[in-house]
Structures are given as C-alpha cells and as structure tokens.
Amino acid sequence: MNRPWVEKYRPQTLEEVVGQDHIIQRLKQYVNEESMPNLMFTGPAGVGKTTTAIALAKAMLGEYWKQNFLELNASDARGIDTVRKDIKNFCRLKAVGSPFRIIFLDEVDNMTKDAQHALRREMEMYTKTSSFILSCNYSSKIIDPIQSRCAIFRFAPIKGHQVIQRLEKIANTENIQHTPGTLESIVYFAEGDMRRAVNILQSTATMGTEITEEHVHDVVSKAKPKDVRRIINMALDGDFMGSRDLLREVMVVQGTSGEDMITQVYQEVSRMSMDDLIGSEEYINLVGHIGEYDFRIREGANPRIQLESLLTKFLPKEKAD
C-alpha cells in the first residue's frame, strides 16, 4: 500500500538521519552510556527534530520503546493542566523494560510562559525516572530556567546536496526517473526543509514516472496558497476592503498560516519585480516591510492583523508633489 513518503522514508535509526552529523554523534554517546540529560532540539521546520527524537528513543529504550515514550505535540491542548496531568501520569510509573522513560514535547515555543513554568517543575520532579526531549523552532521563546536544564542541540537547515542524496534514494526505490535539474529545483523550493522536499517529490511523482523541472514548478505553483496574487492586485488597484476580505477568507477557510502567506507575498512581489511590474525602489521598500512583518509574526503577533497592515503598503498613494 502507498503511504506518504514522509513517513515511509522517515529515518528509523540515528544512523539514517541526514545532515545533522555532529548532533547524531553526541546522541550516540548518550546511547552508549545508557543515560541522557534533558535535551532541547531547536531549529526550523523539517530538519529532523522529531525524527531524531523518535530514533533516539528507539535506540535508548530498546524493544519496549513505545510503552516508555510519550509524544505530546502542540495540537494537544497544552495548558498547564495537560502538562501537569498527562506528564505526571506518565512519569510516576517506573519504566518497564527500559532504563527510563522519555517524554517528547513538540513545539514548546507555542506554550505560554505559565505552562512552561509548570513544565519546569515537572522536569525537576521526575529526573530519576524520566528524561525530557523538547523541540522548538525558536529557543528565544523558551524561558531561561528550562533552557538551563537542557542540553541544547541546534539543528541546521539540511544542506542542498544532502537533500538531493536523500531524494535520489527515494526516487530510485520508487522507480521515478528524473531529468537533470529536477531534484535541484525541488531543493530550491524546499529551503532546507526535508518534509517539504519529500512532499514536493511525491506530489511531482503523481505527474508520471519521469519527472522534470517543469513538473516541479507546476506542483509548487499549485501548492501555493491560493489567491495571493489576487489579494495583492486588489490592493494595488486601491480596493483595500476587497483585498482585506479575500485575505481573511483565505486564512480562515484554508487555514493558511501567517508564515506561509507572508512567504508567498514575498515570492509574488519578487516575481513582479522580475517582470518589471514594480520599480526597484518600490520593490526594495516593500521587501523591508515584508521582512519586518515576517519577523513580527514569528515573534508571536497576530498574523492576520500584521498581514492586513502589510496590504496597506500596496495601496496606490497620491504622489506628493
């Protein structure tokens, strides 16, 4: 049966993990010593934080890893109560068949400070029976007491040639032919995000058994959040209300994240500049704004308000003479 390739080809052992060699080396030492401190994995999306955590748990906990491994991701309501209840229930039982238990908390940076403080207490209380692995995109959003209790591992975006190697392997196993340049263009769009790279590859593979650069472009443009171009064009025509309404529609209905939207806005603006639809002065001015709003969204501002504000930058202004 077909499975999503991101799962089918998810590295199952530490050795298989791609592009994080120095981290893997250290983790293997922990496995040899059969003990580990609390760990924190930080880094952008799709660089292998979760994969590494699961692989480490398997290596560390052996045959009964599933019983002794608790994975909590950010979809689970993770207020203070959940942290206390779930983790407590899991931690107070002694590990059976494994040296200790491991709790993996994903996207800790989306927890409020209060919940993080609650977590810190739990981390202290169960040091004898359990170890924690925390993962986050931005370690700056983690409170200091937690950071100081963890060995911090910074995952870098995976290098282009390593992504290509991996894609190559998958393509071979799946009998997908590819013309030169195809995988390179996937890497270009994936921006060091292996999950995205693999998803692009699998999407492209639906086009046929031989895939080309064209196919990749096709997929990537289909996968773009819809209507970004329309939103921008409406703003450029001075229809702010229409533009704003469409933006809200897209974000509410499709659930497109602020980060995705702003990346698209950037790509769209950059394309317009290439096509000479906007002057270079205006372009660089807009890029400055986009960068600022991007930063704010990642800092935790309300993405929709920030994007609406960004739209006002596109409105035609009367020339001050």
Add this chain to the structure above:
Amino acid sequence: MLWTEKYSPRKIDDVLGNKKAIEQIDEWVENWEHGEPQKCLLLIGPPGTGKTTLAHLIAVFFSDHIELNASDKRSFDIIMNTIGEASAATSLFGKGKKLIILDEVDGLHGNEDRGGIRAINKIIKESHHPIIMMANDPYSKRITSLKSKCQVINIRKVHTNSIVALLKRICVKEGIEFEEHVLRTLAKRSNGDLRSAINDLQVIAQGKNSITSNDLEIISEKDNVNNIFDSIRTVLKSKNPKRIKNALRLDSEPGFILEQITENIPREYEKPEEIEKAYDMVAEADMYLGRAFHTRHYGYWKYTYDLMGLGVALAKDETYKKFSRYASSTFYSKLSRNRAKRDLRDRVATKMGEKMHTSRKVAIEQFPYFEIMFQPEDLARDLADYFELDDAEVKQFRKRKIKKRKTKKAPKSTTNKDKSNRKKSSASVVSKKTKTSTKSSKSTEKEEKKVLTEDSNKKDEDKKKKDHSSKSVSKDNGESEKPEAKDNGKQVSLFSFK
C-alpha cells in the same frame, strides 16, 4: 471608615428615591412575615442605587441570611453547597426563615461559574426560603431564564437633587464648608450613582474644613464603561487624547477592541495614506498584545491601548464630516460561517498529525501537496486509508469521489447528489469499511475478500431498501452501477456528501 458605609441608611425608609420599589419590597417582606411564601425578588438597576443596601436592610426581618456575590466563585457545585443545602432545610423552630442574597447574578462568569444559573434556578424551585437577587443589566442573557420566575423590581437612578441633599447632610455632619455648585457637579458627574458620589466627596473632602471648585480637579470624571461602537467613533472621529483615553475604558479584552477598531479604519478613513498609517499603529499595538500574552506581562497592554487609540486617531489628516456606518469585524462572522469547513480541516489535520508526528498547524501547511497527491485514484485511496480519513474528510483534498479499485483493497467511491436515505445508509457502510480495511491491511487478501463480500451483501440490502422507496432511480445511480457490474459485484459503491 468609608463614608458610603458610615452614611448608609439604617432603616428601609431612609433609602433615597425609588419610593414605589421600596413599597413593593416592604409588602414582600410583610407577606413573608405573615407566613405567606412569595416569589423571589429580582432587583434590577444601575450600580450605586441601593440594591445591595436594600437587601441588607430587609435581612433584619428574617432570622438569618446567606450571601453570595461576584467575588465568590459561583459554579454549580459551590452554589449548591453553600446555599442549596441551607435553603432546602427548614429551621428547627419552624418559623425562622433565612434570607438568601445573590448579588450580581448577571455577572456570573460563563466559564468559571459554569452551571451557576442552573444552580440558582434549582434553588428557586426547591427553596422554602425568601430569595433576593440583584443585577445591573436588564438585558443580560444570563438572567432571562430567571426573570420569568421572579418578581422583578426596577431600581432607578437616584435623582440629582436627592444626591445633592444627601451630600449636603454629610458635609454638615463632617463639619465641612461647601459651595453648593461643587456638590451639584459631583452629583451630576455620578450620573445617578449615589455610591460613587459619596466616594468622590470623601476623596476631595476628608480631613478638610472646606471644599471649593479647585478640589474637583483632583478627581477625574467617573470611569464609565462605554459602548464599543461609541468608543470606535471617538477614536476615528476625535484627536483629543483625553477623550480617546476615556473612550477606551471598555469592558472588553484589548484584543477584541483592537479587532473592532481595525475593522472600521477603512470604513472611516478614505485616503490610503491614512489607512496605512492607522494600520501601522494597530499592527504595532498588536505586537504588544502578543508580547503580553507570551510573557504574561500584561503591563504591555498600556502600549496597545495608546497605539490603537490615539495612534489610530492621529493617523487622519482631519476629521471626516460624514456619517460612517461601523461594523463588527467580518473576521468573527467568517469564523462562524465557516465553522463546518474549519472543523473538517482541523479534524483532518489532527488525524494526519497523529500519523506524521506533527501539530495541526504543520499538517495544514502540507495540505497543498496532499491536494495534489490525492488526485490519482490509487494513491488517494491508499492515503485515505493510511490516515484513516472517511469519505467526508477526503473532501478536504479532492472534489471528486475516489473511484473503486479493480484489485481487492478497500474500495472507496463516492457519488454526489444522492438522496438522503441513500446517504445515510451508505455512510454507515463507509465508516465500517474504513475501519475494517485499515485493520485488515496486514491480514491476508483472503480475509479481505471475505470482508468485502460481507459489505457488498450489506450494500445489496441497502439497494433493495432503496428500490422499495418511492424515489425514482436517479441518473447517478445508474452511473454507479455500471462499474459495479464490471467488478462482478465484489465492489461496494460508497457515497458521500457534496
């Protein structure tokens, strides 16, 4: 000592104003004293008009009283424990009645005080004791269910003249010389709120021999809670910092206020430059909201208020002399209008997140790629099985039904435009199918065949039922049967909703 307490009325007749209401209350008390049980009382009126005072004054006519107000947490359990038991019990000596005072019933919090209104209703129904309740907002949804069961008495604002008279008496007793117009200003400002008038007087007069109009400056105008649209109007029409600051004294979350101001910027401002500038301000205000949330340092809110208030106000060149129709943010209406779609999206994202070890957010980010992967039938079918998506959930990724498969694996096909009875019967088959097929993915094909035949039998039954029904056989029914014939009846045709 607070003057509001010191000069609080000692007898029910001393209460200022509201003569008619007081008569009604008197009568109510008398009837109880004569052993005639009465409906419970609900006093509704603005703050500072003597509701709580009245309740306490009549308490002396009863053997005892129990009170719960907004500072107590008032969930179902708490109310039942503190009042429920006491109210259901009758006193040993028969005659003694306990007065139950429930203050600020319209202030029951939706979340913290869950079930509070239910508990009150229960107590009203079961209690043998007199109950008196107070509320500020006559239109509060929370008290609609109570109103029908109570004798409602409206308590009105106290007349300015009555307030002035009382303030005078206080000044005389405290030995303070006064100018009458000062007291009149205080009374007017209080807007019928006797308590705040006395408080204001105490602030400017305590420890002094005389008060003059200069003293009025040290107290600001009363903190009136404003209506949100009035506030937005002030922000968008005015440039006066004081007025704007006052206007934003609202009883809402700053995030909500920000949303509403943001919504109405382009409804008032016309020049793109103004819209841009105003939006700069709300965007910045929003940053501080985010920071406050993440750090739990709510001191940041003050920047939010200034930026979205005065900041937005100053973005205009000059005030527009027009009537603008303001509206509540379309964001909220979009949210509720698209609830079904969002629920579907989140449900799918949760299922996928479980399989792919990601949060919903990350799963949703990958949706566009899955939309492409769900186009070929085979892959779509397999992915749907893998993620355990039912037919309705597959709709997130493709509009067309997934066609049946020629081999023996979980067939999935969907037809649009079905009659409702068919939808129902087939939907149940669908869910069964998804379950069985995923479970059996490891088992042998033989077993799968068995499952399929079973299901197709079921399908046949469904079809028979359908044929008996009065509805004529529709066009798409014919369509769905054609491929079935090819598959020698082994395949099940499944339907889903468009």
